[in-house]
Amino acid sequence: MILHTINKPPSHTALSDCLAAMASDDVMLLIEDGIYCLHEVAGDHRAHVLREDLAARGLSGQLPSELKCLDYAGFVALCTQAEKVKTWA
């Protein structure tokens, strides 16, 4: 299982590149400007968002209810659960 981080908004190719490279049991974490992909990944059970970056961008109220929201400790934990980390930027 691979953790994929995305730090670019949906106007960038990072999200589509990531989705094309993800296996069904991989997980994804939106960080930094990747937060703006939250609506695009809504409904994808593999998707997580970083709470601090979400709050900084004023979008906590828009978080789709099914998306899992993690703080930095959760980010670290996700790294330990995954075998490796792939960064999309």
Next chain:
Amino acid sequence: MQIDWSLSVSNRTLLFVQSHAPHGSLFGQEGLDAIMMGSAFARCTVLMQGDGIYQLIIDQDPTGTNTRDYSVTYSALRDYGVESVLCVQEDLTERRLSEDDLIIPVSVVNRSEVPHILATHDVILDF
């Protein structure tokens, strides 16, 4: 040059992913430096992903930009023991490129094979 992998320091495999076009930033050039270093210590694969494939276009001439043409350095990777430089067919097609436009022979894979490539290396280094 033959590399005796039994002498290499690590059994872990490294996947280097180059995703930036050349000249507009230094990510590709400094990424290639890391690949060269990695090849001394471990078995390495290079994936030219997305815009990264632009780094391999043949006949780059940066004399007017004063940036470095490091594409020629890719030709040396085989001597460093890097046997596999991969690119994605869809990335080529979307950029109106073919293998004939590239400075070195590459192994062309389908986009659907990328998850397997990521899964079968121990560490991924992104540039």
Next chain:
Amino acid sequence: MRFAISVHGGPYTSQSSHSALNFAHALLAEGHELYRVFFYHDGVYNGSSIMAPPQDELDLYSEWRALAQEHHLDLVVCIASALRRGVIDRTEADRYDKAASNLGDVFTISGLGQLIDAALNADRLVTFRV
């Protein structure tokens, strides 16, 4: 678990350095080991001891310094990236006959081998890109 971090973004240009610092704090707080932080590309500017951000902004250099001293961290700036960008220690300043050096004392300047070593010897390599 043993982590390594690679930082690609320059401080105050992208969020990369802030994210890496937060991640470093979090993993240490969780009891994990931080094997090395390798600063590459513009990330090497994190090692500049003469940065002077406004008082209401995070001083990234001081933050790295404090974290390194508390946890005895190995903070490495890539020598090739650093030299071409003007981040140098006293030894390199002498070698290249430069008037000043700016690399902070908790940082070391070293080669890309340190990144490869971190990739091979840490359990997880986490890269913070631009």
